[in-house]
Amino acid sequence: MMKSLAITNEVLSKAFNYESYTKLIEDLFFENRTTNDDNSESQLNYTKLNIQRASRWEKRAKLNENLKEVVNKINNDQIWLVITEGWCGDAAQILPFINKISELNEKIELKLVLRDQHPEVMDEFLTDGSRSIPKVVVRNIENLDVLGSWGPRPKAVHEDYVKKRRDPDYDNKKAAEELHLWYARDKGKTIQAEFKEFLESLN
Template sequence: MEAVITNQLLENAISYEQYLGLLSGLLMEEKTTGENQSEAMLNYARMNDKRMKKWTKIGKLSPETQERLLNITSPLTLLVITEGWCGDAAQNLPFIYKMTQLNPLLEMKVILRDEHPEVIDQFLTDGGRSIPKVIAVNPEDLTILGDWGPRPTVIQNEFLENKKTQERTSDEFAVYLHLWYAQDKGITLQNEFLAKLGLWNKKQQSLPVQAD
């Protein structure tokens, strides 16, 4: 597999704050990120802009999350693949951002899916370019430690089950999905992400020591 996570890619990636600013600026021009500039995508992006700003402002990390994040002792880069129209990204990224803000060893970088097909194509979900995807990278040697996404496992399983049964239409499931996020308040994501961080940290500790 060709290495797609390079130092140049990480250097050109933007911060979460820059991503929020990029989306807000595009919306002022009646645009969104990505190749699809339809009115539907613009409407999704407008809703997501509000969701991200809301959760960034009022979202809370649990005491357990805060305590366990401080146990991360090795630098870790979280490379996020997203787009402004992605509802799951808007619900989850603010909490991941808050986690990185609590421990300076964690760094969150953002790239856009449609600008980097070579990256997302190595992190497909059931053959699709589902986002968001969070790729854990050891910054010292760019080893990929794992990935997460596009949504917490419990609701992803419901999504896949509904895809088979068609019990709800796509629009009905979208309403159900965002109601679930609103009621969950990021707790399921935090618990799942902490488990991932623990695994990634263990992998880091088993990596060969780099010579000076």
């Protein structure tokens, strides 16, 4: 366990809930803007796709009973702080599930912050030295301990994706397409299985 110097009360007070986060993305997109300063055509296209992806999972995502059982056993007040951005494809595939999971237990409060507005928070939870998102940070409200963090994507696909991205002969666009095809075919099963294991490891 660790204490976070970056996750201050001020940061938490400015964090979004899931509904306000999704509304922000949609409102900014309507103005041809993204959640950071890169309002290029490519980033806007990513954002448009992500709005569609998230909306689809918000309607279709179903949680399995084993995961529900683990979440319902949580008996201490927790904040699940997600570091994210609206243009992030992994976030659009994962966060609808995280939101639904958090809603299972009233002791869980889901909050979201934008990575590029809070680099000091992101830098406490790097993945192999990189600012990979989304990252879910679980914090005990009573003693402020950080119990653990999960992300930026299921391990089952993360290593393969990173390997492809580092290969100069492998097309990055193709790697991204294959990643999102995997999410579509998996239907959130691996996200739930790995997040269940993560939550069990916190006890």
